[in-house]
Amino acid sequence: MAVSRRTFLKIGVASACVLVAARVLDREVFVLGEARGSLDLRALSNKDAACIAALAGAVLKSILPDDAAARLVAINEVVEAFDRTVAGLSPAVQTEMEELLSLLTFSVTRRFVAGVAKPWDQASEQDVSNFLDGWRQSRFALLQQGYQALVRVIMACWYGNPLSWGKIGYTGPPFGKELGLL
Amino acid sequence: MNESSIKDPIKIALADQRRDWRVTDGTQLSNEINIECDVVIVGSGAGGGTAAEILTQAGLKVVMIEEGPFKSSSDFRMRERDAYPQLYQESAGRQTKDKGITILQGRAVGGSTTINWTSSFRTPPATLKHWRDVWGLADYTEEGLAPWFAKMESRLSIAPWPVAPNENNDILRRGCAKLGIHAAAIRRNVKGCWNLGYCGMGCPTNAKQSMLVTTIPGALDRGMTLIHSARVEKLTSRNGRITSLVARGMAADGVGVNTEAGPHRIFVTARHFVLAGGAINNPGLMLRSRLVDPYNTLGKRTFLHPSPVSAAIMDEKVEAFTGAPQSIYSDHFLDTMPHDGPVGFKLEAPPIHPILAGITLQGFGEAHAMWMKRLPNMHVAIALLRDGFHPQSTGGQVAIRNDGSPVLDYRISDYLWAGMRHSLLVMAEVQFAAGAKIVMPMHEDAKPYRNWLDAKRALEVMTMQTLRTRVASAHVMGGCTMGVDPRTSVTGSDGRHHQLENLWVFDGSVFPTSIGANPQLSIYAMVARNATRLAELAKSPASMVA
Numbered sequence: 001m002a003v004s005r006r007t008f009l010k011i012g013v014a015s016a017c018v019l020v021a022a023r024v025l026d027r028e029v030f031v032l033g034e035a036r037g038s039l040d041l042r043a044l045s046n047k048d049a050a051c052i053a054a055l056a057g058a059v060l061k062s063i064l065p066d067d068a069a070a071r072l073v074a075i076n077e078v079v080e081a082f083d084r085t086v087a088g089l090s091p092a093v094q095t096e097m098e099e100l101l102s103l104l105t106f107s108v109t110r111r112f113v114a115g116v117a118k119p120w121d122q123a124s125e126q127d128v129s130n131f132l133d134g135w136r137q138s139r140f141a142l143l144q145q146g147y148q149a150l151v152r153v154i155m156a157c158w159y160g161n162p163l164s165w166g167k168i169g170y171t172g173p174p175f176g177k178e179l180g181l182l
Numbered sequence: 183m184n185e186s187s188i189k190d191p192i193k194i195a196l197a198d199q200r201r202d203w204r205v206t207d208g209t210q211l212s213n214e215i216n217i218e219c220d221v222v223i224v225g226s227g228a229g230g231g232t233a234a235e236i237l238t239q240a241g242l243k244v245v246m247i248e249e250g251p252f253k254s255s256s257d258f259r260m261r262e263r264d265a266y267p268q269l270y271q272e273s274a275g276r277q278t279k280d281k282g283i284t285i286l287q288g289r290a291v292g293g294s295t296t297i298n299w300t301s302s303f304r305t306p307p308a309t310l311k312h313w314r315d316v317w318g319l320a321d322y323t324e325e326g327l328a329p330w331f332a333k334m335e336s337r338l339s340i341a342p343w344p345v346a347p348n349e350n351n352d353i354l355r356r357g358c359a360k361l362g363i364h365a366a367a368i369r370r371n372v373k374g375c376w377n378l379g380y381c382g383m384g385c386p387t388n389a390k391q392s393m394l395v396t397t398i399p400g401a402l403d404r405g406m407t408l409i410h411s412a413r414v415e416k417l418t419s420r421n422g423r424i425t426s427l428v429a430r431g432m433a434a435d436g437v438g439v440n441t442e443a444g445p446h447r448i449f450v451t452a453r454h455f456v457l458a459g460g461a462i463n464n465p466g467l468m469l470r471s472r473l474v475d476p477y478n479t480l481g482k483r484t485f486l487h488p489s490p491v492s493a494a495i496m497d498e499k500v501e502a503f504t505g506a507p508q509s510i511y512s513d514h515f516l517d518t519m520p521h522d523g524p525v526g527f528k529l530e531a532p533p534i535h536p537i538l539a540g541i542t543l544q545g546f547g548e549a550h551a552m553w554m555k556r557l558p559n560m561h562v563a564i565a566l567l568r569d570g571f572h573p574q575s576t577g578g579q580v581a582i583r584n585d586g587s588p589v590l591d592y593r594i595s596d597y598l599w600a601g602m603r604h605s606l607l608v609m610a611e612v613q614f615a616a617g618a619k620i621v622m623p624m625h626e627d628a629k630p631y632r633n634w635l636d637a638k639r640a641l642e643v644m645t646m647q648t649l650r651t652r653v654a655s656a657h658v659m660g661g662c663t664m665g666v667d668p669r670t671s672v673t674g675s676d677g678r679h680h681q682l683e684n685l686w687v688f689d690g691s692v693f694p695t696s697i698g699a700n701p702q703l704s705i706y707a708m709v710a711r712n713a714t715r716l717a718e719l720a721k722s723p724a725s726m727v728a
Binding site (some may be wrong): 088092153 | 281536540557583648
């Protein structure tokens with residue numbers, strides 16, 4: 001899609017302003033998100049965690065366990081792995097991820113940039129899928145980048161987890177099986 | 183046999199007092215370190231490891247500094263979620279500035295040789311000819327380099343691999359055969375390989391002859407000092423020479439340097455400084471150090487072999503997570519495509535493990551899940567584009583962020599996009615020829631195609647664009663271009679910096695173009711030659727005085 005340099009610059013400046021606003025305002029009108037029980041988080045806030053949990057459900061769908069309780073455990077493990085992943089990013093990339101999560105969890109930008117009306121823990125799977133599709137197909141690189149970063153990390157967090165391997169027919173590392181390490 | 187019967191030669195040597203290895207863990211410093219030596223090497227991959235062996239064999243006092251950890255076979259558990267954060271740059275998530283290309287690059291003792299897929303090729307003659315013709319590198323001839331290739335092939339057990347390819351590679355072979363395209367077996371640097379398929383997570387059986395189990399133990403046995411888990415922050419220069427470097431120990435989690443109060447710094451003075459941190463980190467360090475760069479050439483012409491990816495579903499099981507990950511290649515689209523025309527590419531197959539597949543397949547939700555559920559039947563091909571040979575392929579530019587970390591700005595030109603489309607077409611045709619039921623080019627707009635004609639029609643009009651087309655890279659090259667003209671290059675043909683007489687660049691970052699093949703053997707051979715020259719120079723009486 002052709003975007004003129006002038007338009008692009010405007011978008012660039014606007015996005016930067018929105019990101020800064022989201023981070024600053026978020027601290028002022030901070031509403032505590034639904035705490036995710038006993039999750040031990042280093043890099044993510046509880047609000048971030050609720051967002052990632054909602055995203056994980058829509059990103060992974062039927063590849064998650066069918067049983068409701070097992071599905072909840074799986075999603076919590078994705079959130080914890082997401083947290084570890086963010087903590088392990090280089091400082092520069094970690095900052096980018098923090099900005100992205102601020103944008104998604106601050107209610108104003110969640111509504112107007114992500115297009116999700118309800119808080120993440122109340123959003124339907126369809127709402128979340130619509131948001132992901134919107135950013136995926138966006139003509140703005142920043143939103144496409146955001147979509148890809150979120151989906152990639154969630155995929156990595158789930159498919160790195162041996163709990164996911166049964167459904168995809170991955171037999172796991174050879175020694176682990178022999179020694180019962182998995 | 184099981185893993186408990188495998189001995190870890192590194193852990194054994196470290197525990198053996200008679201071997202007296204001098205190894206320092208940068209996360210555990212209790213004092214500031216000040217060292218003087220003949221040569222300090224920054225980086226421990228194909229370049230650093232080769233140089234370390236040759237320089238210590240010459241009797242020189244060598245210090246090697248590596249940012250990553252010192253892990254060895256008993257740590258290699260064949261689990262992606264452990265291996266990627268531990269052994270790769272930026273947890274295997276390093277990306278170009280616009281996030282358009284994901285770069286797999288090692289960060290551990292042994293560098294990328296610890297995690298590469300063992301593919302070993304001599305530098306293609308056409309690449310060397312281009313270097314002689316365009317870059318004035320007269321001594322880069324097949325004959326001149328042959329003894330150095332032979333030396334390193336012998337050192338690292340590089341030989342034809344007698345075992346049949348795994349099914350993922352055999353599909354590439356069969357598809358090429360059906361279309362009358364030449365394909366052949368890849369030589370590998372392995373000794374007693376178990377054919378497990380986990381090279382990318384660190385070889386658990388020590389079969390891969392990486393720097394980790396060959397040259398670095400050899401250099402440690404000859405008195406080299408290895409400081410791992412430490413990042414070199416700055417080189418200091420004066421009067422046309424580098425005088426010292428300062429490094430800082432990494433924090434316990436290994437992500438960044440230790441910023442807490444305490445003795446975390448390492449100062450090294452040396453007669454010669456060797457950079458071997460790879461094509462992104464070397465220019466990063468040199469830019470951060472504000473080294474002289476009179477013609478503004480540093481960090482430019484950085485190449486990646488940018489590689490589009492094509493997935494296919496087969497009737498039979500492929501199980502591309504088992505067996506040697508790369509064993510078949512085709513150079514048909516390099517050999518038949520001259521440098522001055524459309525970009526050529528090398529066809530290969532990658533291993534398919536759950537995380538790699540999960541993050542590379544496009545889409546999300548059911549569309550993505552459907553593909554993951556067929557992982558055992560999935561074949562994947564990649565096409566390594568030969569970047570850097572044509573005026574419209576000038577590579578990327580390394581810059582430093584505010585925090586001093588390096589970032590590569592690599593814009594994919596229309597010339598390269600045309601090659602991406604061409605290679606996606608070729609891969610789909612090869613895959614259908616090999617019997618694929620469904621082919622899916624890795625592109626946000628692609629759908630699963632059930633026959634070659636549908637795939638062809640779709641690919642011919644698909645928008646080739648950053649972020650929409652998946653592009654991966656496992657090879658970083660260039661950024662410290664070698665050449666005879668200081669106005670267009672950073673080092674001479676011997677890897678010596680044009681303006682700083684005791685600074686040497688010994689790895690793939692001196693390549694003036696990409697290689698057009700997996701680069702490890704090119705690095706081994708060229709560094710073996712250049713490090714031998716440095717060893718002679720460093721031992722001469724005149725150099726001792728300087």
